[in-house]
Amino acid sequence: MPAILLMLVCSVGVVYGQRSIDPSGEQIPFLRSTALVAGEGSVTQTDNPDLTVLNPASVGALQRTVLSLSYTGLTGFGRNGQGWDGHAGSIMASQPTRYGVFSGGIGVITSGLADFDVGSGLMLSFGYSRDVWDDLLVGAGITTDFGGHGDGLAFGAGLDVGFIHSPLTLFGIEGARWGGSLRRMGYPYRPVAGVTGLPASLTPQLGLMLPLVSDGNVTLDLYTDISSPGFRDGRLSVAADLGLFDRVSVQTGIGFSVRELIDGDLPVQSLIPSIGINARFTAGLPGSSDREGSLIAEQGWDRNEFAVRSAARPLYGAVWGVSTGVTASLGVADNNPPVIIVDYGDRQYISPNNSGVQDDIVVPVEIYDEERFLQGYRFVIEDEQGRVVREFSARTPRPEERSSAVFFERLTRIDTGITVPESFRWNGRSDGGSVVPDGIYEFYVEAWDDNDNRAVSDRFEVVVDLTPPSADVSTPFGGDRVFSPDGDG
Numbered sequence: 001m002p003a004i005l006l007m008l009v010c011s012v013g014v015v016y017g018q019r020s021i022d023p024s025g026e027q028i029p030f031l032r033s034t035a036l037v038a039g040e041g042s043v044t045q046t047d048n049p050d051l052t053v054l055n056p057a058s059v060g061a062l063q064r065t066v067l068s069l070s071y072t073g074l075t076g077f078g079r080n081g082q083g084w085d086g087h088a089g090s091i092m093a094s095q096p097t098r099y100g101v102f103s104g105g106i107g108v109i110t111s112g113l114a115d116f117d118v119g120s121g122l123m124l125s126f127g128y129s130r131d132v133w134d135d136l137l138v139g140a141g142i143t144t145d146f147g148g149h150g151d152g153l154a155f156g157a158g159l160d161v162g163f164i165h166s167p168l169t170l171f172g173i174e175g176a177r178w179g180g181s182l183r184r185m186g187y188p189y190r191p192v193a194g195v196t197g198l199p200a201s202l203t204p205q206l207g208l209m210l211p212l213v214s215d216g217n218v219t220l221d222l223y224t225d226i227s228s229p230g231f232r233d234g235r236l237s238v239a240a241d242l243g244l245f246d247r248v249s250v251q252t253g254i255g256f257s258v259r260e261l262i263d264g265d266l267p268v269q270s271l272i273p274s275i276g277i278n279a280r281f282t283a284g285l286p287g288s289s290d291r292e293g294s295l296i297a298e299q300g301w302d303r304n305e306f307a308v309r310s311a312a313r314p315l316y317g318a319v320w321g322v323s324t325g326v327t328a329s330l331g332v333a334d335n336n337p338p339v340i341i342v343d344y345g346d347r348q349y350i351s352p353n354n355s356g357v358q359d360d361i362v363v364p365v366e367i368y369d370e371e372r373f374l375q376g377y378r379f380v381i382e383d384e385q386g387r388v389v390r391e392f393s394a395r396t397p398r399p400e401e402r403s404s405a406v407f408f409e410r411l412t413r414i415d416t417g418i419t420v421p422e423s424f425r426w427n428g429r430s431d432g433g434s435v436v437p438d439g440i441y442e443f444y445v446e447a448w449d450d451n452d453n454r455a456v457s458d459r460f461e462v463v464v465d466l467t468p469p470s471a472d473v474s475t476p477f478g479g480d481r482v483f484s485p486d487g488d489g
Contacts, residue, residue: 025198026229026257027269027315028118029053032090032107034070034325038276038311040237040253042223044164044179044209046137048327049092052103052127054205055162055181056139059094060129062101063334063372063451068092070309070325074111079318086111088321090123098415100130103141115267115317118198119191121147127160132410133402137164137179145189145198156189156197173210180206200230219243223253234258251276251311267316276311305329334371337455338447341366347461352428352435360427361462365445367420372449374417379424381443381462389430389441394418396450415450428464438464 030036033050043055050068051058059066071089076082092105104127110120127141138161145156166177182204188197205227213220223239239253254273261268282305307327314320343364350358367377376395383389396418426443430436441464445457 025118025200026235027116027321028088028109028121028199029107030313031072031074031088031109031321031323032070032123033068033092034072034276034309034311034323035068035278035327037070037072037313037321037323038251038253038274038278038309039223039239039241040225040255040274042179042209042225042237042239043162043181043205043207044166044177044223044225046164049094049103049105050090050327052092052094052105052129052139052141052160053107053125053143054183055164055179056103056127056141056160057129057137057162057164057179057181058139059101059103059127060131060137060139060164062094062096064096065330066094066327067330068105068325068327070323072321072323074113074116074315074319074321076113076115076318077320080114082113082115082318086113086116086319092125100128103127103129113319116315116319117149119147119149121145121189121191121198130411132407135166138162138411143184147189147191149191152191154189154191156184156187156201158184158186158188158201160184170208170210173212175211175214176209178206178208180204197230200232202231203227203229204231217245232259246280248277248279251278269316270314272314274311274313276309278307278309280305280307282306304331334449334451335453336369336371337453338367338369338374338449340445340447340455340457342445342457342460344460347440347463349463349465350426350428351465353466360425362423362425363443363460364423365420366422367445367447369417369449372417372451372453373415374420375448375450375452376418377420377445377447379443379445381426381441383436383441384439389436390426391431392424394420417449420447426462435466436464438466 030041035048035050041054045051046058047062048068049059049066050070069091072087073084074086074088075084088109090105090107092103094101094103105125107123108121109118111118123143123145125141125143127139129137129139132138141160143158143160148154160181160183162179162181164177164179167174168176168178170176184197184199184201184203186201188201190197192198205225207223207225210222211219212222221241225237227235229235235255235257237253237255239251241249241251243249252273252275254271255269257269309325309327311323312320348361350361352359365379367374377393379392380388381390428435441462442459443462444459446454448454
């Protein structure tokens with residue numbers, strides 16, 4: 001099956017390859033997003049809906065609603081008579097649900113600049129992504145384009161698929177990840193006759209991310225990608241992202257087109273690196289502090305993180321793209337463990353002898369998680385030496401088999417938490433089934449969610465006492481054994 005799929009992709013690539021490509025058209029998706037203007041854009045980048053135009057799997061791990069707004073001005077700064085005569089922008093959003101993460105957005109571009117004449121176009125996109133396993137994100141999306149160049153009108157639609165695999169250890173570096181995508185499989189958007197599309201149809205891309213520095217206050221990530229637009233060109237891009245104190249980051253990147261370098265008739269994109277900077281801060285929505293109990297507060301949108309971005313990217317000739325934008329992550333990342341409520345008073349005693357009286361204890365327990373899904377719990381009983389004598393537990397099963405059947409089952413699953421019993425009952429027996437020795441025992445409850453946030457309750461005591469009361473009877477001697485019950489005293 002994989003061989004047949006590879007042959008099909010290559011065959012379609014040959015058909016598309018009969019047409020030429022317009023390398024400048026590959027810049028269009030980048031110019032609609034400030035995050036992509038800042039670097040070369042990698043299929044391994046995550047957590048921003050703008051990135052779904054490169055890899056629909058990029059937002060598969062999101063746990064918060066994310067909105068992104070970008071604007072890019074295209075200008076030649078007056079050189080060759082080219083001013084601010086081009087514009088691009090987008091509004092994108094991602095929404096996590098129990099079924100996966102849904103994304104969508106709208107993007108526009110218009111440019112009649114002599115060095116970057118791509119006409120006018122409108123893009124609509126919709127995608128779905130999710131985590132299939134802990135280390136694998138997958139996604140698929142549909143992109144449609146409407147627009148024209150000169151007097152002509154054009155329409156295009158294509159399917160995008162992608163994946164991201166992490167974490168890996170490569171070259172001794174932990175936390176690396178790699179990914180890939182195959183984009184624009186469908187009817188090409190060709191406002192200019194004779195080209196495979198703007199951007200090119202049927203474009204594969206592979207990428208690798210290496211976290212070179214990660215010490216808490218300073219991070220440095222390196223991205224390297226290769227792609228083949230329309231199977232008619234080869235592109236190599238390298239980008240870096242320097243983060244400082246989890247508040248400020250600087251991005252830069254540079255890309256090369258093999259076709260531009262070897263074909264003397266094509267304009268060559270500037271080799272000056274792109275540059276971008278963004279600052280993150282947290283803030284609530286205006287007046288959100290007065291909306292306790294409202295939908296905004298219930299969704300956690302009264303606590304948000306914003307990233308303000310600015311970037312500049314050289315294009316062709318004298319033209320640059322200068323961009324600004326903002327990304328809003330509504331709510332905060334879940335670092336809160338589940339809540340555990342144990343309804344238990346002072347020390348209790350049990351005598352597990354099947355007499356029907358105090359043979360066991362029943363402990364009412366409530367466990368819930370307000371933001372995520374409960375993944376497991378443990379009700380643990382220990383002896384005076386801290387050894388576990390009995391444990392009641394449950395957890396969400398994690399599939400070990402990685403087959404196509406399991407893949408599609410995981411892909412279509414609905415995320416739910418496990419069910420917790422209303423109470424736990426202990427009858428004084430160990431995990432082996434035998435009655436435990438007399439003594440003082442302690443128990444506690446532990447629970448965790450799908451982010452591995454863990455909570456442990458207080459410790460409570462129960463005493464096991466199987467020793468019956470003892471009594472000594474002594475027989476009197478001598479006259480003490482004679483009595484006369486006649487009431488005479």
